Amino acid sequence: MDSLTQIVLGAATGEVVLGRKVGNKAMLYGAIAGTIPDLDVLVKNFTDTITATEAHRGLSHSIVFCVLAAPLLGWLVNKIERKANLGWKPWAWLFFWGLFTHPLLDVFTTWGTQLFWPFDLRLAFNSIFVIDPFYTIPFLGCVIWAMFLNRKSAQRRKVNWAGIIWSSCYLLLTLVLKSIVHGKFEKALEDKGYSYSEISTRPAAFNTILWNGNVDARDAYLISDYSFFDTQPIEFERFPKNRAQEPNYEPQQAQINLKRLIDISQGWYLMEQKKNTWFFYDLRFGRIPVSDSEQNFVFAYELDQTNETLIATETEKDFDNVDFILEKLWERIKGN
Template identity: 70%
Template sequence: MDSLTQIVLGAAVGEAVLGRKIGNKAMLYGAIAGTIPDLDVLARNFVDTITATEAHRGFSHSILFCVLVAPIFGWLVNKIEVKKKLGWKPWAWLFFWGFFTHPLLDCFTTWGTQLFWPFDWRIAFNSIFVIDPLYTIPFMVCVIWAMFLKRTSSKRRKINWAGIMISSTYLALTVVLKLVATQKFKDRLDSQNIEYKEISTRPAAFNTILWNSNVETANSYLLGDYSFFDTQPIKFDDYPKNRRAEPVYESAQAREDLERLKDIAQGWYLMENKDGQWYFYDLRFGLRPVNEEEEAFVFAYIVEEGKDGLIVNETEKNLEDAGLIFSQLWQRTQGN
């Protein structure tokens, strides 16, 4: 999830663990704990694109990280907050839950979270977009409200827990909505007698009303969308796999790097040659509008063979497209 959401969640968890003893400082350190796992993005400054992408939501999002690192931060903060005289264990407990709830929430998004690292198993329930105002805003209101109440107040605890329960209930609701939307896609495929190997569904940006689907058939991928306000049948766009047309690289390292990219995309990928340049598309995150007539994949990488393997660069996302994206998203969410 986005940084603001993780800060809010961490603050609420910090309050639940130590708020009664130390007040708003529990929220502060909880917010810090909720932010730390995402510092793995800094790897982009030191390693290649593939390695950095593999590392994202890896060790820093694992149970092992929580167990190993929480005592270190507990000891460190206990040295800083000498006047509190809590000892390192309560601080470590706060950081453990701040660390642990971060990847637990991330498991519900699309990217996938290696909660059981070093085992290469990414958990992705695909039920909530990385930014969802309906999850974050009510939660944030409760946390800010609690912040201005006395630390010994029972009302403070109730409001903080209300935020946790409201957000958790909404998270559970997203799973139910996903199951309903997935069944709608399956029913449409069955009605068209389309045989498919696998189907993956996820919410569109910023909401859980509009849902996208990726469907794998023998020779192509079908991409479709469904809004709970739709009145017309679901339509699927066909994207041929064209696996035989994919580039064959000379070096073993380049071929291995390409396989790593495929693993990152969990097999949901296409490759395309445009103007002599090869592009790798991660289909899990769908399409975005470029203009009124054209769309592009959200995650696209330019790939070429270099001396030491595959050179991979993610294509830039034009922020000027934001107005068009929101406009089309709003229109499509209202139904077809």
């Protein structure tokens, strides 16, 4: 999830663990704990795009990291907060839960989280977009409200727990909505007589009313969307895989790097040649409109074979027309 949401969740978690003893400092250190796992994005400043992408939501989002980092952070904060006289263990417990709830929340998103690192297993429920105001804003309101209440008051605990309960119930609701949407896509495919091997669904940006769907139809992908306000049948756009036309990189390292990209996309990818340059599209994150008649895939990588290896560079996203994008999103949410 986005940084603000993780800060809010971490603050609420810190309040549960130590709020009665240290007040708003528990929220502060909880918020810090909720931020730490996403510092793995700094890896991109020191390595190539493929390696940085593989590292994201890896070690720093694992149970192993939570167990190892919590005591160290607890010891450090205990040195800083000597006046609290708590010892390192309560602080370590706060950091453990602040660190652990971060990847638990990320599991509900699309990217994939290696909670059980070093095992190569990425969990992704694909039920919530990385920024969802319906999850974050009520939760944030509860946390801010609790900040201004007496640390020992029952009302403070109730308000903080209200935010946690709301956010947890909303996450469960997204799973229910996803199940309903999956059934809608299955029915649409059955009605049209399409043969397929797999369906992947996820909510569109900022909401859980409009959903995107990718269908693996063996030699092609069928891509569509569905809003709970739709009145017309689901229609699919066909994208041929054209696997036989993909570039055949001769150096072994170049082949390895292409396979790494494919693994990152979990097999949901397309490749396209524009002039003399190949582009790799990760289909899991849907598309954004760039004009009334054209949409681009959100995650695209430009491929460049240099010497013996293959270099992937993530293409810049054009958000200059953000008003247009939001307008199109709102129109589609309202139904077809």
